Amino acid sequence: MTADYRSTVFLPATDFPMRGGLPKKEPELLAFWARLGLFERLRADSRGREKFILHDGPPYANGNIHIGTALNKILKDVVTRSQQMLGKDSHYVPGWDCHGLPIEWKIEEQYRAKNKDKDQVPVVEFRRQCRAFAEHWINVQREEFKRLGVVGDWQNPYSTMSYAAEAAIVAELGKFLMNGGLFKGAKPVMWSVVEKTALAEAEVEYHDHKSTTVHVRFPVVRTPHAALEGAAIVIWTTTPWTIPANRALAVAADLDYAVYSVDAVAEGALARPGEKLIFAPALFDAVKAALRIERMSRAATLKGSELAGTVCAHPFARLDPFYDRQTPVFTGDFVTTDAGTGVVHIAPSHGADDFELGRKHGIPAEDYVADDGTYFPRVALFAGKRVYTPDGRPGDANGAVITRLAESGTLLAKGSLVHSYPHSWRSKAPVIFRCTPQWFIAMDRPIQGIDGTLREVALRAIDDTRFVPPAGQVRLRSMIEQRPDWCVSRQRAWGVPIAVFVDRQTGEPLRDAKVMERIVAAFREEGADAWFENPHRFLGPEHDPARYEPVTDILDVWFDSGSTHSFTLEGRPELKWPASLYLEGSDQHRGWFHSSLLESCGTRGRAPYDAVLTHGFTLDEQGRKMSKSLGNVIAPQDVCDQYGADILRLWVVGSDYVEDQRIGADILKHHADAYRRLRNTLRYLLGSLSGFTPAERLPAEQMPELERWVLHRLAELDAELRPAVDDFDFHTISTTLHNFCAVDLSAFYFDIRKDAIYCDRPDAPRRRAARTVMAELFSFITAWLAPLACFTAEEAWLARPGAGTDGGPESVHLRTYPQIPAAWRDEALGEKWRKVRALRRVVTGALEIERAEKRIGSSLQAAPTVYATDDHAAALAGLDLAEICITSGATLRSGEVPAGAFTLADVAGVGVVPDQAEGTKCARCWQVLPEVGSSSQHPDLCHRCEDAVEALPKVAA
Missing domain, CATH: 1.10.730.20 (Isoleucyl-tRNA Synthetase; Domain 1)
Incomplete structure (x- = not known):
C-alpha cells in the first residue's frame, strides 16, 4: 500500500480568505484606519517632503452622492494616494460648496408645500435654514465619501459657508472692487423667470426645445439705393417675443443680398405678388419654401456693406406711436447663413451680440421684460403678457406678438423649430436673455497691479498650465477668448453678499479699503449674515450713511468656489499655493476651472493651479445618460453594499476616465471577476510565504535564472508605472498590474514554481529563491495596488507573515513604492526569456491536444x-x-x-x-x-x- 505523504507537502497556508466579503470587511478596515489615525500618521511621516496638493473642487451639499461624484472622489483619492506612495507629502483637504440657488430652492419648496411665502420670512432666518440644510448634507456626504475609502482631512474640511470662508470670499471681491475690475452695468444676461435671478453659463443646461418661429417684413423707409425703395427686409427669429424690443437689423458685410420680386404664391401664403423682399440668395430655397412662394425673380444684388445705412420701420409702427422709431441696418460679424434669411433682428436688451452692436452704434438697451417674465406696463400693446409662466411653461407673449404682426401686415410666415436651447439646471425651465442692472467683473479693462486685462492674463495663464488631456487647454482657451464680462450678481438670499456700498448721487461703488477691512473682520466673527443685519455700521465715521446704499444682491456661487484657493491653499500652512492639480469633470472648463482661473488671475496674476485634469461623464451600459425615468441609475451606495467599494475603485481605474465611462450590472461583474484574479494572486503569494522569515532570503546573484527574470520584470514594471503616476494614467497601471498577475505570474511563474514551493525541502536553494522572489512580489504588488484597491491591499498587508513583529509599517498606506535595485534590470535576460516563453507556448499547445x-x-x-x-x-x-x-x-x-x-x-x-x-x-x-x-x-x-x-x-x- 502506498504511504500517505500529503502531510509532507508544503501547501499554501494563509488566513487571507478566497472570498473578499468586502461589504463587511471594508467598514472594519475603516475603523482600523480611524484607530490608527492614518491621515495624521501620513502627515507626520511626510513632514519635510515635497508637497503635492490636489485642491478639491467642492461638491454641492444638497443630496446623496451619485455615481459621477463617486468616480470623481475616487479618482482624486487615487491621485493623492499614488503621489504619497511616490514619497511626497500629498495632503488632501476635502471641501463643499454650500451657497446658492439649489439649496435656496429646496428651502423654498418646503415653504411652498406649506403655502407660505419665503419673502415674508426674515432673511437671516431664511439663511439660517439654508445653512442647516447644507450642514446636514455635508455630514451625510462625508460618511459616503469615507465609505469609498477616500482618505483626507475629514475633521477639518473646508466649506464655502464657514465664517472664515465667507470673510475670505468677500475679501477677494474687495480686491476686484479696489483694482477697478468690479463695476455695475446693464447687460443682457441669462435670466431664469422661475427663479427670478440671473444665471451663469455653468448654471445652464442645453436641451431640445420647440420654439415658435416667424418671418417678418421690415419695410424700407429710407435708402441710398433706388432698387431698395418700396421693398422690405426679411428677418427670421425663434423668439417672436423680442420683436417689440427691436432697434436695428444686422447683415454680414461681405455677404451677397438680393432684392426679389414675388411673382406667384401658393394659396394661404402671406407674401403678396408684386412685393419686393430682401434677403440673402444663399438661403433662397429655404425662404421660398417657408414663405410658400411659387415664383420670384431677382431684381438687384448688393453686398451687405451696401445695405448698411438703409433704414426700416418697426413692424408695429402703424399700430402704436410707442414703436414709431427707426430700425437702421448695420453690419455685424456674427451674421451667418446657417439658417433664417441672412439678416438678424437686433434687440439690444435680449442678446449679447445685439447688445454689443447697439452699444457700438449708440443704441440703448431698454429693459422690456420684468423679472417674472412679463412685459413692463409701459410696453405698448403687450403690457403684462408673459414670455414664460412662473412654472416655466410658454406664456402668451409669442401669440400676442404674432397676432399683432399679422394685424400690422408685417407677418410673412409662422412655423416651429426643435433646437438646443438653454435651460436652468435647477428648475429645468427655459431661460431668456434679459437686460438688467448687474455687477460684473470686466474682462477687457486694465486691472491695477496686474499686467494686462483679465482676459489677457487668463490666456497667458492657460498657456502656462499643464492640461490632461491636452484638449482641455484648447477648450478653456476658446471659452476665455470669447466670454463676455463676468456677471457676478444674483438676486437671491443664500450666499455671500456683494458687500459694496453705492453712492446715491453718483451711482459709483465706494472704494474704501478701511470699509472693506471692517466688513471682512465682521464676516470672520459673525458670518455673512452681518451684512443683512446692519450694513451701515461698516461705513464708520468717515462716510454718511444717508449717502450710501448697500447692495442687496449676492455673489455668483462660482465666485465662491473660484475663491476657494484663497482660504484653503493660502489659508492653511500645511498646503501650498498654487495647487499641484485641479481635477474635475470636463464640464468644469466652463465651471470651476474657469471661475478659479479668472478669480486668481484678477487678484494674483496667474492661475491657482499648475495642472488641470478632466474626466468624462458616467453613462449606463448602453451609453445613455442616467435618469430615474429610464431606471438606469447606479447608486454608489448600492455597489458598496453588493460588491464593496474596491470593485467601484477598480471600475474607476479600469475605465479610460478621460472619455465618458459606462457602468452597469455586466460591467461591474466584469470588474468583480478581475478583482478575484488579483485577490487570488495575493492569496497565493501569502499562502506560499507561510512561515517566511528574512533568514530564508537569498541574494539575487545566487538565484536561478527564472527568479532573476521575475526580478527583471519587476524592474521593467517599476520603470513603466512610476511615469504613469505622474501622467495620472491609472488605466495603464491597473491594466499592467492585472496582466502581470494573470499572465506573468499565475499562468507562468506560479505554474512553474508550484512544484518547488510544494515539494522541495525547506532549505533548498530553489525554494528559498522562489520564496524570496514571492516576498518581493508581495511587497511590490501590495504597494502598487494600495491606491487603487485600498481596502484589499490593506487586508493583504495585515495578513502577511510576521505582521506586527517584522518592523513593517502598521498600514500598507504608510509605505512608499519599493525602490527597485538597478541590478535587477537585465535586458539580455528579458529577451532570452521571451524566447523561452514562446517555445513553452508551443509545448503547452501540443499537450492540450494530448489531454x-x-x-x-x-x-x-x-x-x-x-x-x-x-x-x-x-x-x-x-x-x-x-x-x-x-x-x-x-x-x-x-x-x-x-x-x-x-x-x-x-x-x-x-x-x-x-x-x-x-x-x-x-x-x-x-x-x-x-x-x-x-x-x-x-x-x-x-x-x-x-x-x-x-x-x-x-x-x-
Whole structure:
C-alpha cells in the first residue's frame, strides 16, 4: 500500500480568505484606519517632503452622492494616494460648496408645500435654514465619501459657508472692487423667470426645445439705393417675443443680398405678388419654401456693406406711436447663413451680440421684460403678457406678438423649430436673455497691479498650465477668448453678499479699503449674515450713511468656489499655493476651472493651479445618460453594499476616465471577476510565504535564472508605472498590474514554481529563491495596488507573515513604492526569456491536444521532444526544459522541425512531438520518473521527494 505523504507537502497556508466579503470587511478596515489615525500618521511621516496638493473642487451639499461624484472622489483619492506612495507629502483637504440657488430652492419648496411665502420670512432666518440644510448634507456626504475609502482631512474640511470662508470670499471681491475690475452695468444676461435671478453659463443646461418661429417684413423707409425703395427686409427669429424690443437689423458685410420680386404664391401664403423682399440668395430655397412662394425673380444684388445705412420701420409702427422709431441696418460679424434669411433682428436688451452692436452704434438697451417674465406696463400693446409662466411653461407673449404682426401686415410666415436651447439646471425651465442692472467683473479693462486685462492674463495663464488631456487647454482657451464680462450678481438670499456700498448721487461703488477691512473682520466673527443685519455700521465715521446704499444682491456661487484657493491653499500652512492639480469633470472648463482661473488671475496674476485634469461623464451600459425615468441609475451606495467599494475603485481605474465611462450590472461583474484574479494572486503569494522569515532570503546573484527574470520584470514594471503616476494614467497601471498577475505570474511563474514551493525541502536553494522572489512580489504588488484597491491591499498587508513583529509599517498606506535595485534590470535576460516563453507556448499547445484526446491526464505524464532552431535552443542553455514546461521529462533537439510535429504560426522554427513519460508516478510530487521505486525506504518517492521527507525532522528540530 502506498504511504500517505500529503502531510509532507508544503501547501499554501494563509488566513487571507478566497472570498473578499468586502461589504463587511471594508467598514472594519475603516475603523482600523480611524484607530490608527492614518491621515495624521501620513502627515507626520511626510513632514519635510515635497508637497503635492490636489485642491478639491467642492461638491454641492444638497443630496446623496451619485455615481459621477463617486468616480470623481475616487479618482482624486487615487491621485493623492499614488503621489504619497511616490514619497511626497500629498495632503488632501476635502471641501463643499454650500451657497446658492439649489439649496435656496429646496428651502423654498418646503415653504411652498406649506403655502407660505419665503419673502415674508426674515432673511437671516431664511439663511439660517439654508445653512442647516447644507450642514446636514455635508455630514451625510462625508460618511459616503469615507465609505469609498477616500482618505483626507475629514475633521477639518473646508466649506464655502464657514465664517472664515465667507470673510475670505468677500475679501477677494474687495480686491476686484479696489483694482477697478468690479463695476455695475446693464447687460443682457441669462435670466431664469422661475427663479427670478440671473444665471451663469455653468448654471445652464442645453436641451431640445420647440420654439415658435416667424418671418417678418421690415419695410424700407429710407435708402441710398433706388432698387431698395418700396421693398422690405426679411428677418427670421425663434423668439417672436423680442420683436417689440427691436432697434436695428444686422447683415454680414461681405455677404451677397438680393432684392426679389414675388411673382406667384401658393394659396394661404402671406407674401403678396408684386412685393419686393430682401434677403440673402444663399438661403433662397429655404425662404421660398417657408414663405410658400411659387415664383420670384431677382431684381438687384448688393453686398451687405451696401445695405448698411438703409433704414426700416418697426413692424408695429402703424399700430402704436410707442414703436414709431427707426430700425437702421448695420453690419455685424456674427451674421451667418446657417439658417433664417441672412439678416438678424437686433434687440439690444435680449442678446449679447445685439447688445454689443447697439452699444457700438449708440443704441440703448431698454429693459422690456420684468423679472417674472412679463412685459413692463409701459410696453405698448403687450403690457403684462408673459414670455414664460412662473412654472416655466410658454406664456402668451409669442401669440400676442404674432397676432399683432399679422394685424400690422408685417407677418410673412409662422412655423416651429426643435433646437438646443438653454435651460436652468435647477428648475429645468427655459431661460431668456434679459437686460438688467448687474455687477460684473470686466474682462477687457486694465486691472491695477496686474499686467494686462483679465482676459489677457487668463490666456497667458492657460498657456502656462499643464492640461490632461491636452484638449482641455484648447477648450478653456476658446471659452476665455470669447466670454463676455463676468456677471457676478444674483438676486437671491443664500450666499455671500456683494458687500459694496453705492453712492446715491453718483451711482459709483465706494472704494474704501478701511470699509472693506471692517466688513471682512465682521464676516470672520459673525458670518455673512452681518451684512443683512446692519450694513451701515461698516461705513464708520468717515462716510454718511444717508449717502450710501448697500447692495442687496449676492455673489455668483462660482465666485465662491473660484475663491476657494484663497482660504484653503493660502489659508492653511500645511498646503501650498498654487495647487499641484485641479481635477474635475470636463464640464468644469466652463465651471470651476474657469471661475478659479479668472478669480486668481484678477487678484494674483496667474492661475491657482499648475495642472488641470478632466474626466468624462458616467453613462449606463448602453451609453445613455442616467435618469430615474429610464431606471438606469447606479447608486454608489448600492455597489458598496453588493460588491464593496474596491470593485467601484477598480471600475474607476479600469475605465479610460478621460472619455465618458459606462457602468452597469455586466460591467461591474466584469470588474468583480478581475478583482478575484488579483485577490487570488495575493492569496497565493501569502499562502506560499507561510512561515517566511528574512533568514530564508537569498541574494539575487545566487538565484536561478527564472527568479532573476521575475526580478527583471519587476524592474521593467517599476520603470513603466512610476511615469504613469505622474501622467495620472491609472488605466495603464491597473491594466499592467492585472496582466502581470494573470499572465506573468499565475499562468507562468506560479505554474512553474508550484512544484518547488510544494515539494522541495525547506532549505533548498530553489525554494528559498522562489520564496524570496514571492516576498518581493508581495511587497511590490501590495504597494502598487494600495491606491487603487485600498481596502484589499490593506487586508493583504495585515495578513502577511510576521505582521506586527517584522518592523513593517502598521498600514500598507504608510509605505512608499519599493525602490527597485538597478541590478535587477537585465535586458539580455528579458529577451532570452521571451524566447523561452514562446517555445513553452508551443509545448503547452501540443499537450492540450494530448489531454483532449485523453492520451495523457496531466502534463506531468508527458515527456515531449522539442525541435527548435539554434536561436531558440540557445535560449534554453542551462535551463531544465521539463521544469519550464511542467512535464516529467523533455528532450531538446536543434534542427529542422519534422513533419507532423505540432507548431504555432507565430513561433517559427519550433515544433513539438509529444510522448508519454517513462517510469512510475511519485506519490508526493506526481512526476513520472524511472527512479521511483529504487529506494527501499521510500519506494513510492522520487529522489528529490525522498530527500525532502528525510530532511523534515532535521529542519523541524
